[in-house]
Amino acid sequence: MSEDKIHPVDSRNQEEPAPRERVSRRDFIKGIGGFGLFAVLGGNLARGLLLPDDVIAFPASEGYLLVDSKKCQGCNTCMMACSLAHHGVQNLSLSRIQVNQDPFAAWPNDKSIEQCRQCPGAPCVAVCPTGANHIDAANGNVRRVDANKCIGCQRCVAACPLGQSRADWNFEEKHAQKCDLCAETPHWTSKGGENGDQACKAVCPVGAISFTKEIPLQDDRGYNVNLRDASWAQLSYPTK
Amino acid sequence: MNGYQGRILHLDLTKRTFSVIDTDKYVQWGGGHGIGSALYWDLVKDKTLADGLDPRNVVTIMTSPLSGTMVPSASGRVEVQGVGIQQYPVNWYTRSNFGGRFGGQLKYAGWDGIAIEGKSDKPVWIEIYNDIVVFRDAKGLWGKDTQDAQKAIWEEQATRKPGEHGWTEMSNSRDGGRTTQRSAIITIGQAGENLSAFGCLIHDAGNGAGQGGFGAVFGGKNLKAISVLGTGSVEIADPAALFDARLKDKNEYAYTPGEDRPPYAFGGHGISPQAALWWAKSPEGGSGPQSCQGCINGCRARWEAGLANEASCQETACYAGFDVKKHGQGTEATHIAVDLMNRLGINTFEVWGCLAYLEALNEKGVLGRGKQVDTTLNMEELGETSFIKTFLDMVAYRKDIGEDLAKGTVRASVKWGRYKEDIGDGSLPFPYWGMPEHAYDPRLEIEWGYGSILGSRDINEHCFNWLMWDALIAMGAGKEPAASAEEWAKIVTDKMEPYAGDMQMMNYGTDNMYSESWAKTVAWHRHYGQFWKESALFCDWRYPDFVNYHRPDKVGESGKAEPIYWKAVTGNEMSFADGVELGRKIWNLDNAIWTLQGRHRDDVKLARYIYEHDAKAWELGTFFPLPVEKDGKWEYANVCGRKIDEVKWEEWKTLFYNLEGWDNKSGWPTRETLSKMGLDAVADELEKAGKLGGAA
Numbered sequence: 001m002s003e004d005k006i007h008p009v010d011s012r013n014q015e016e017p018a019p020r021e022r023v024s025r026r027d028f029i030k031g032i033g034g035f036g037l038f039a040v041l042g043g044n045l046a047r048g049l050l051l052p053d054d055v056i057a058f059p060a061s062e063g064y065l066l067v068d069s070k071k072c073q074g075c076n077t078c079m080m081a082c083s084l085a086h087h088g089v090q091n092l093s094l095s096r097i098q099v100n101q102d103p104f105a106a107w108p109n110d111k112s113i114e115q116c117r118q119c120p121g122a123p124c125v126a127v128c129p130t131g132a133n134h135i136d137a138a139n140g141n142v143r144r145v146d147a148n149k150c151i152g153c154q155r156c157v158a159a160c161p162l163g164q165s166r167a168d169w170n171f172e173e174k175h176a177q178k179c180d181l182c183a184e185t186p187h188w189t190s191k192g193g194e195n196g197d198q199a200c201k202a203v204c205p206v207g208a209i210s211f212t213k214e215i216p217l218q219d220d221r222g223y224n225v226n227l228r229d230a231s232w233a234q235l236s237y238p239t240k
Numbered sequence: 241m242n243g244y245q246g247r248i249l250h251l252d253l254t255k256r257t258f259s260v261i262d263t264d265k266y267v268q269w270g271g272g273h274g275i276g277s278a279l280y281w282d283l284v285k286d287k288t289l290a291d292g293l294d295p296r297n298v299v300t301i302m303t304s305p306l307s308g309t310m311v312p313s314a315s316g317r318v319e320v321q322g323v324g325i326q327q328y329p330v331n332w333y334t335r336s337n338f339g340g341r342f343g344g345q346l347k348y349a350g351w352d353g354i355a356i357e358g359k360s361d362k363p364v365w366i367e368i369y370n371d372i373v374v375f376r377d378a379k380g381l382w383g384k385d386t387q388d389a390q391k392a393i394w395e396e397q398a399t400r401k402p403g404e405h406g407w408t409e410m411s412n413s414r415d416g417g418r419t420t421q422r423s424a425i426i427t428i429g430q431a432g433e434n435l436s437a438f439g440c441l442i443h444d445a446g447n448g449a450g451q452g453g454f455g456a457v458f459g460g461k462n463l464k465a466i467s468v469l470g471t472g473s474v475e476i477a478d479p480a481a482l483f484d485a486r487l488k489d490k491n492e493y494a495y496t497p498g499e500d501r502p503p504y505a506f507g508g509h510g511i512s513p514q515a516a517l518w519w520a521k522s523p524e525g526g527s528g529p530q531s532c533q534g535c536i537n538g539c540r541a542r543w544e545a546g547l548a549n550e551a552s553c554q555e556t557a558c559y560a561g562f563d564v565k566k567h568g569q570g571t572e573a574t575h576i577a578v579d580l581m582n583r584l585g586i587n588t589f590e591v592w593g594c595l596a597y598l599e600a601l602n603e604k605g606v607l608g609r610g611k612q613v614d615t616t617l618n619m620e621e622l623g624e625t626s627f628i629k630t631f632l633d634m635v636a637y638r639k640d641i642g643e644d645l646a647k648g649t650v651r652a653s654v655k656w657g658r659y660k661e662d663i664g665d666g667s668l669p670f671p672y673w674g675m676p677e678h679a680y681d682p683r684l685e686i687e688w689g690y691g692s693i694l695g696s697r698d699i700n701e702h703c704f705n706w707l708m709w710d711a712l713i714a715m716g717a718g719k720e721p722a723a724s725a726e727e728w729a730k731i732v733t734d735k736m737e738p739y740a741g742d743m744q745m746m747n748y749g750t751d752n753m754y755s756e757s758w759a760k761t762v763a764w765h766r767h768y769g770q771f772w773k774e775s776a777l778f779c780d781w782r783y784p785d786f787v788n789y790h791r792p793d794k795v796g797e798s799g800k801a802e803p804i805y806w807k808a809v810t811g812n813e814m815s816f817a818d819g820v821e822l823g824r825k826i827w828n829l830d831n832a833i834w835t836l837q838g839r840h841r842d843d844v845k846l847a848r849y850i851y852e853h854d855a856k857a858w859e860l861g862t863f864f865p866l867p868v869e870k871d872g873k874w875e876y877a878n879v880c881g882r883k884i885d886e887v888k889w890e891e892w893k894t895l896f897y898n899l900e901g902w903d904n905k906s907g908w909p910t911r912e913t914l915s916k917m918g919l920d921a922v923a924d925e926l927e928k929a930g931k932l933g934g935a936a
Contacts, residue, residue, distance in 0.1 A: 073513055073529040073538040076341070077486075080310045080534065084483060089473035090309045091348065098420045103444035104387055106546035107528045114406070114420070154414075157405055164406025164420055171415045172473065187479035203310065203486055205537055206513055206529060207497055231498045235514040237541075238526040 058125060061118035062140030063181045063194035064212050065097070065201070068227035070108045070238075071208040074101050078113075078200035078209060085185035085192075085199040086177075094170060096179040097200050113208070115200075116166035116179035117223055118143055120215060124156035124167045124178065133167065133176065139183035140194025150175035181211075242477040243305025243810040244271075245350050248279070249373060251366060253461050254295060254358030256375045263352045270819075271304025271352070272319035273335060273774035274826045279355050280321060280333065281829060281922070287836035288929075290332075292325035292453060293435065293460035295359035301346075301426070301466075302353035304777040308344035308474050308533070310482055311805040312489050313509075313782035315534025318343040319774055323837075324452030324697075325460075326437045326590070328650040328674025330843075332696035333833045335774065336440075336454055338426070339532035340447035342468065343777070345424040349470025360462040365393070365427075368468040369410055370417060378464035385583040386429040386442040393467050394422050410471050417471030427465035428455045429585025430636040435459050437648040438594075438635050440587045446540060446550025447532070450587040451675065451697050453648070477811030485804050493788055493797050494536045505722060506709035507702060509785035509796055515541040516781075518557035520570025523547050532779070539781050548575045548582075554679075555581065555588040559628055562595060566623025573625040580629065584636040589698070593669055593676025594649040595622065595631070598641075600667035606658070613656050615641040650674035666849035673697060680705060682846055683855035684864045684879050686753050690762045691769075693846050694896070696834065701769045703784050704732065704746070710787075711865040711876045722789045725867035726874035732786045735799040736764045737817040748866035750882050754892040759899045764820065770830070771823030772802055772816075825917045828909050831902065832922045835931045841893065841907035851886040903933025910934040 079095035087094050098114040122143050125133050132149035133156045136142050145156070145167070156167035156176050167178045182192025182199050190197045194213070201209040207227060216222030228239040241263075248261040266275045281287075283298045291297070299322035306314040316339045324334040346353070349370050363378035381389045401408050410417040425443060432439030432455025439455025440448050458464070476482055490496065495512045505511055513529040516539045523545035530550055531538025540552035548556070559577035564570055581588050601607040602619040609616060617640065621627040634642030644652040650670050653659040662668035669677045672692040678700065682689020685708065691699040707728050714721040723731070729746035736745060744757035745764070752758065772778050785796030799816045806814050814822075831839075857880060858864055868877035897904035901913030910933040911923040926932040 070526075070528050073531045073535070075316075075531045075535045075538065076344070076533050077310060077535075080308075080315075081483070081486075083473075084310060084476065084479050087473070088479040089475055091471070091473040092344075092421060093348070093417060093419045093471040094473070100420055102422075103446075103542075103549060104391065104546075105542070107526060107542040107544050110530075110542045110549070111528070157407075160405065162406075168407070169414060169418065171417055171471070174415065188483050189480050190483075199483075203490065205490060205494065205496070205531075205535070229498070235497065235512050235529075236522075237514075237528060240526075 058120065058122045058135050059137070059141045060120045060215055061142050061181075061194070062213055063142065064118050064214075064216055064223070065115040065179070065181070065198065066210045066212055066216065066223055066225045066227070067113040067115055068208045069111050069113050069224050070226075071206055071228050071232065072099065072111050072113055073206050073208070074099060074111050075205065077203045077205065081199040081203040085182060085188040088187040094172065094177075096166070096168060096177060098164060100164070113224070114162065114164045114166065115209075115223065116143070117162070117216070118179070118181075119161070120218070123159040123161055127155040127159040129153060129155070133178070136180070136183065139180070142181045142183055142194060143178065144180040144183060145176050145178055147173065147175040147177070152176070242475045243309070245347055245352050245472075245474070247351055248275075249351050249354045249368070251354060251356045252358045253356060253360040253364065253463060256360060256364065258373045261355065269826065270771055270775040270822055271306070272302050272777045273321065273770055274822065275353060275775070276300035276302045276319055276321040276335075277826055277829045277833070280833065283355060283357060287833055287925075288838065289323055290330050290837050292323045292331050292457045294323070295461070296357065297323045297457065298355055298357045299454065299457055299461075300353060300355050303343040303347055304775060305810050306776060306805065308347035309476065309809055310486050310534060311809060312486055312494070312534065312536035313532075313779040314777055314805065316340060316343060316532025317777040317779055318346070319777065320441065320449045320452075320454055322452075322454065322457060324454065325435075325456050326451065326453035326587075326648050326674065327696065328648060330837060330839070332673065332837060332839075333830065334452040334696040336449035336451045337774065338441060338443055338447045338449040339779065340424065340443045341533045342424040342426055342443050342447070344533045345421070345468045345470050347470065347474050348472050349468050350472050351468075354466065356461065356463065359460065363462045363464050365465040365467065366463070368466070370470055370472060378462075381464050382433060383430070386427050386585050387445070387583050389427045389429075389465055390425045390444070393425055393465065397423060397467070410469070419469060419471050421469065423467040423469040425465050425467040427585070428458045428463075429583060431584050431586045432456050432459040433464075434636065434638050434646070436635055436638060436642070436646045437651075438586045438590050438645065440585050442582055442585050444550060445542075446548075446552065446555070446582055448555075448582065448587075450589055451700070453587070455585045455587075476809055478808045482805070482808035485801070485808055489536060489797065489801065493785060493790060493801075495790065505789050506713055507706035507781060508788070509536065509782045510788045510790045511537060513537040513539075515539060516553040516556075518553065519560040519574040520564050521574070523572070523575050535779070536782060545575070547579045551578045551582065554592070558588040558592045559595075562623040564623075573623065573628065576625050577628040577632075580632050584632055586632060586635055589676055589678070590649060591632075591635075594645065597649055597653070597662070597668050600662070601658070604667070612658065613641070617641060648674055649676070664848045664852065666853055668847075671847040671850050679859040681855045681858050681864075682850050683883050684858060685866070686748060686758060687762050687765050689846055689850065689884070690758070691765055693844055694762065695766065696830070699765075699769065700780065701765065701773060702780055703765060703768070703786070707732070707787060708864070708866055712860075712863065715865055715876065716863070721876060723787050723794050724874065725876045727794060728787055729867050729869070729874060731795055735784070735786060736761070737799070737820060739764055744869070746867050747869040748879055749868040749870060749877070750879070752869075754885070754888040756895050756899070759892065759896040762896060763824075763899055766827050767820045767823035769823065770826040771819045775823070775826065776802070776806065776819065778802065825919070828914060828917060828919065829922060831907075831909055832914070832919075832926055835908045835926060836929055839907065841897065841905070844893065844907060846884065850884050851889075852883065854881050854883045856881055906933055908933030
């Protein structure tokens, strides 16, 4: 399984972004106490607020997908739902959530679920030269790609700090894409977004995907959580 | 083309070339089995072919338009067809099926299926990356078990296509498609390589196409494996409708963890993702659920112990009984056994029946060194890990008794000169076409035996059988079944279009088992199965959803749901009854193939012991509850203790042939029946062969 490169928040572990933007995350987090609702828009406005001159920070997303890989049944329905809701077709490669499996590995190392973490630091947004990958304030600050502005440089794909990039190249429509918490799902009748439903979570037969508005702990433990309760134990599966 | 990809991959192993067959011509057959049979009909000129190892044998691996889509429990299965090598006395044109993710990947690669003919002059494996198809030398894979072979292929593919940022590029262009997934591979193990009738096809850890001996059929073609990886899309006619239907299914018909679990409900749609395990003891440590692509609730698990991943149901039972008998409790022997059978690519059903037979031969005193059945196997160790390792090694490599068993257990019995006695007294529990009992004795569960002998193999379709389990488990616990016998019979028969309304179709009473109502049940079951299960590929574990305990009225979604899914994906307004009728057409085509292979009604007989001895017990004891109606009153009655009356059954067969529109003297399809279904060309070929039913 690919190893996630996520580390506890620390500016020394950040990849150097494009020359005109530098992000110093430690001071920012210290400054706002980690709640992330601070409406910092970067640039000149940021200089007028609590932050050092060279800090550009992003408002935190108001929604995060959490998964439980020990509960996952590896059916890939979440992947099919994602591609169907967004693109109207079934295509695992166009899914913004990916499930990897090794059929011969011992549980729980046989599966991993690679969902976008809506990173507070949003490196995929930071590197985008056109603003295609942007903070969508109208949709709870979800990190989202405007396909019309994408020039296909794929810096976002490279910038994802996780082993398997959550920013993905849509080779059929020729633009980058990523999880938008179902803010825009033209082929699904349910309302998505941070106050709505998410296709992957809605279809998961076992309830291995959940949604939270709180920023998770910024490592694997924050995003791969325990969603198994007593009803799961009734099925003779472990709850630890 | 919604649901379909429009292309079928036609592999010629002799020339090591491939061509493309246009799916358009075959869409009328639906998918899966229907398309497979139609392809076989077109590609095989000499349909007397009855040797699975003949290079002219065409093996089809076919998806449906629903494969790789979100239709619940209809996304993951794939139908395999061709002439097998397991059945006796004739290797019928037959079928098998496996789950997992192969079907989805084949669709994403842009293919509806694969047709394989010929024989390579040296071992090959086929690699499919979207529309790039390559014949690769299998020298380094031949001799590897199914797990090692798949791992070797993945390793080699990772070297050739290392990927970046966790994604594998399919071509040199960034727009050629990319994926995070590993290729889906179907492969044979040593049993198939060595042409044993026990040889099966294995995909990932535990998906298997067992019946028919297709492992040996692949081995006979020098075909080790087929690997497929796709990055394309399956077009969906109405995505929103598919979404809504899936969610309705999840929220209203299926079990979701956290809600009240229906008590004493065994199989079927509403059941939980608890793994279906028959062993007495699970592997040490934890486990998590695992399912085929798109399943509404899975039926197997992966294990912390790293053994028996993805094993489910019968394969977990295969050695469990012997293990418990030997040790007084379940041990690791069962887990090692199933793991080894999957690795070696060995059909666990054939092993199950074979071991029961060898045990009986041992009790008769005819098995052992220098005896009538000469073997070094020590039957005193039956149940131990050492025994099963030795036995499976013999089977996979055709050593010792494995050589005699290489043509199947029944042919081995013939070779030993034991067949007449053992099939007569039931010590050889192989009731139909040389295939082992499924545990549901034909004398007890009527549609099982009847349907199997009228077809080509153990039907393995539990449509009515789940409800027996619900009654068995409830009554075994001293409780009332969740549905009364009358409720069950009413709900089920109401869904059996076009015969709906005749509740006698579900009366398993002995005085009803040779009735025209039972002719309708068996006919409906075959027709429904041939299309909705084997062609549209709705999984047997979850469909039909007849009786559903989540529903206040207990009425399941079958009959209504399947057409909704079919239309959402394909845009086609096929009704449930239309599908059953298409199944009847497919069933007729199969019977035409069997007829050309030499079938006659006089051959269509169950094993002698079925007619001569009462079934006093079955696998789990002396209680087998089924709905029975007597004097207007319905109840679950124990049907143990009866046999099939051969004379009455032959009369019933006549009723069945009449209902199907087949010549009741020969069992052959008639021109009138075939013509009404647009199969005049089939009638012509039968007539040319002197095998047309009803012809002067």
